[in-house]
Amino acid sequence: MTYTHILRSAKTLVLALITLLITACSTTKSIPDGDQLFTGLAKTDYIASVHDTHFTSTQAEIDAALATAPNGALFGSSSVRSPFQVGLWVWNAFVGSDDAFSKWMLSSFGSRPVLLSWVNPALRASVAQEVLRAHGYFHGKVSYDILQQHNPKKAKIKYTVDMGPLWTVDSLSYLGFPPQADSLMVSAMGDAKIRRGDAFDVNTLDAERRRVSTLLRNNGFFYYQPSYASWLIDSISRPGKVLLRLQLAEQTPSVAERKWTIGKINIDLHKSYGDSLTNSETRRDITMHYNGKHSPLRVPVILSSNRLFPGHPYSYAEYQAGISNLSSTGLFSTVDVNFSPRDTTGLADTLDMHMNLVFDKPYDIYFEGNVTGKTNNRFGPGAVLGVTRRNAFRGGELLDLKVKGNYEWQTAHHGEGSSSKFNSYEYGIDASLQLPRLVVPYASFFRKKLINHFRRIGFFSTPSTTLKFSTDILNRAGFFKRRIVSGEWTYDLQTSPTSKHQFTPLSFSYEYMKRRTAAFDSVLTANPYLAYTMRDQFIPKMQYVYTYTSPKTFRNPLWWQTTVSESGNILSLGEMAAGNKWSQKNKELFKNPYAQFFKLETELVKTWQLTEHSSLVAHGDLGMLWAYGNSGEAPYSEQFYVGGANSIRAFTVRSIGPGSYHNAESATNNYLDQTGDLKLLGNLEYRPRLFGNLYGAMFLDAGNVWSLHKDDRSGGHFEPKNLLKEIALGTGVGLRYDMDFLVIRVDWGVGLHVPYKSGFYNVGSFRDSQSLHFAIGYPF
Template structure:
């Protein structure tokens, strides 16, 4: 009977698929509409192969490329062979209520009609783009190609780029002597050069540069529309003679330079309390509510990067507003400039700002499951006090804890339950500026965002039946942005102490068998300094977005130099500080992320990361807290955290090492994830899907007899890479992203007794389910 039931189920599924595959994609289209099924071909004539030509062609093809229904990765030419959304549209379009209406609303895909694609308009836009980029004789045409379905068509486009035009002479005329001198003084910054391709976007950029230059030098009322271009293409065939001139009848205010007068700041309370009192010093007045200002006067005053009597500057205005925003104190701030009198050249400034709520909190909950048959809940609570003691700084408290109990009695063959816990707390004070003793100017010497962070922390780790460890320390770090998208972080002081408070006999017996592994858990002092460089171009809103971070950490070297100054060798071991031996190592890591927007609803995300830590001198074993690991919700998602490696080593479940997290000195990892929209506006958010592929591992730098095949080697390198795939869903609430990933192992680097690349003994053994907040990368 069971076999018969399974046969019926298979038959029903087969019939269901036949019904859908037999559905028409055009059955219920309006009578006057035709289904658009993509682009058949794009031909290019007189193609310009230089960089400007390729950029132009890319823009033109973007204007005519429209993805049809069920397109493959947003491609205008390739389609997935099963248009499920269209099938549901045609099959359920007639329902006005009930389950049929719900299915139609949630899963149907609106047909892409030829009328919506509107190729007539698109070829006009594409032809105009050719002219905007200097291909004045270029033209784009199209034709409609029939298909097997009489109500479905494809499009073919023909692009004739023609001959490009180049810039010949470039002249700036008609400006006032003072404005003309500013333009001439910045000749080297000009964006237009003789011999360049004619390009409207470059013309707009040059106009914006001139306007910014003039506004930075007092011309407050200067606007883009006050500057225009005169182009002549007749003097020399194939070339454009260009003049940049001011328009006629510009308002007199735009020709006048203005100076800064009195500044009035109006501070509104976070409950809307209007100012009732004021504090004035010379040409600066602060209006506030209540008995106190709410923020230290000096902190507020130093955010204003100008003084009364100075020429108005657009850059100084932007820097001032950014400095006020970086305080994290105000919900908003706006600046208004008003001439004192009709013909005055003085602008009085009014700043309106509203205090934000003083406290902010966040709670994260998680459940951890490890390969050692241990599971348990965890939580992280964060509380921030903004504008601490009126300094414009943020005082942040973070508390975390987790508890694990064993779900199987396989540790050392004993039936007792092993419970472990971790507790931690951290307190940091974060300033939105550089806090250094030699900086006493009104602002930081850098006119870009900067940050200082002072932090202390303590963590307690208890591994029942083995050990209890206390870790505590603190650091001071400085971050600054030399320009938008580039960040430097320097941590000149980072002090960490690891103290093994309690050791059991079981722990000592394991430490005796493998001293290399457990020396990383010894009492030690870790004095280090770190430099990190981060590049991020996401602010440019490009189709290709890159995030790249590189970090280098040096530990114990400064301390060893001090010892060397007193006659001890730099490489001497067992040197101590504050009664504890200190770690000495060099750690380098690099991580690059790339996000490609295939369309508004589809993205392809990749990540590559590598790291190495080399311990030497005083201690040749890197501290456990500094070693690398893989696995978990943000790494190789088919495996739990620290359950892979090092190398091809893997402890058996009943091994006395099985409770130890698996870490290494070298790390390589790569991730690929395809993200796509499933449902829009689903329960107040967007429901998105993902398919991913993860690979990587960690290795030891030195050979360890107790952990065979754990060291890095090119021999069987690819076999030592763990590989996993999977799918996931993301629920995007705009302010919060909930993520659920189901990872499926494809290959593990150790011997499982199963031959072949897919060496997972049982499918259920190679699954990992992770619930997390935010994207993995």
């Protein structure tokens, strides 16, 4: 075949493909006669006399009732479509064909046309009109128009919503309730969900009926249910006004109209489900049934988690809290609580309580092995071998022992201009003991006062005391071998669903060099700041952490955590009493200088839920660290840094800061001294769902660290006038695969601005300004 014949055949094939594409690109080819392709909603017109918060919430529900996504809707929009209707093109090209390829194309890429008849605007308008009535717009009307398009086979829909006048509440009364319930409701009227002058709203009526039910059930009315009361609504007597009455149903059973008190408590402790219990132990009205010579769990452990006691009125809230507390101990695989009347005469007011608890297996042995790729360019294997013992000393304790180790080697990062390799390994032992109670040693009077105080405040969950001890060896090949011995005593208290307190009255870290090389000594000689912060030292610390988490019902939740810690101040006061000056340096404890500093860090995360499956998340982190008295600089382990998978993702860990400091001549070891006393970090991330459990991310990160003391790191000291130009800036995109219990994340960051160069976009070549991060969990 000649070249001319080949060219002619190719032209014929291209012409055929173009003809097929033009034919397929029709989006109305398969629309039945008498019907039209729905191409979206025009903007809905709202006619209302008042635009307030009630109107806004009602409008949102009406929009949801009228919403219908056309083919190719962008981000689920009812009005914006993609210009490339690939799904419709494929549908029109292959619908009606019976061959296997056509069926595969239809099922994989085709999109059935959304027809006007399927949208059924008349039905949707009637539903929206019912929404208006449910929100107090009794005379509201919803109409629609069909907007013909240039192609007669296409049409849009335009809705018009005439809100009409809004009915408001004129009066509210409660009828038919027994005297004890009526007095409770009168005393709690300040918490009522409905008040005179409020807009009539069915949702508010349901909320008030549930509030009354919750109030009664939390004050002894065990058998009461929301369905035992119904609303009587009079919207005729007064124009524009509604008279409301919540009335107890005549068929309400008598047991629901009286208060009930907790009687005896029977606790069955099963080591395995269904085993027979042969022994028992009774203390007043509490009986524990178990199998063996003695109870596998002491009575106070259960009572500290349980919230209902003999002689106390029944409370549904306390019942739920007790179930939650017992489940959260991790001791039981099954927690089942039942109530039964003391007798069947119909006149009893005592409920006996039966708790059926099945222990979880006593031991967990776990092994974790991984190959790590960290954001500081270190790679290597790691392993953890541990054992957990539940109920270690019959007091609900959780004992955990583990050994750990990892080996890493560092590869080059082009943006740092280094091709060195930096090998290291770590190994150590961790031990922790968690007790489900407050343990205050050697202070019985103080302990009673403390516990009584917190009992008056109330706990949302069982408080705990945790003791930890660990010893670690860190080896950095060619530099040093360092040992760290640490421990802590911590109290965890959650006083409400939103507030959690963590107080560590005693924490210590004893750090010293076992070996160091001449190469590392040369680094320390060239950098006095690093030599001081990495010296052998003892860090006695006290810390308080407050965490606020907004209720789960919030559409746009907030998380806030503030940490306050100090070190060495109590010791320095003791030294002053002994005659030493507060400002004297290098005072020792256990043959090592002890650190003295004050540290404050606050972190905030705000989430805006834009749609059902997309959100915008903002994160801010501000930290300050003051070293004084016995210390010229704070310990290296306490200082702040930026960069990495959870910080500024365009840069690796400790590759930015402090301030405009940059030591290009020693890029290999630069990360060692890139820490500071002041930290400012901000992140903004958009998280849309792509499909299924796969989410995307677009982010912007900014921040840096600074030193509050002038040292040999040029440009590292904080100067307010240089703040903006010394903020590192990066952007990027990412993917998140959310498996509910685990989130696998990959982020590709691109640098925009580094603090140590002039100009805005100053990161050099695009190739050298990138970082790729693999991580588990969301960054914030």
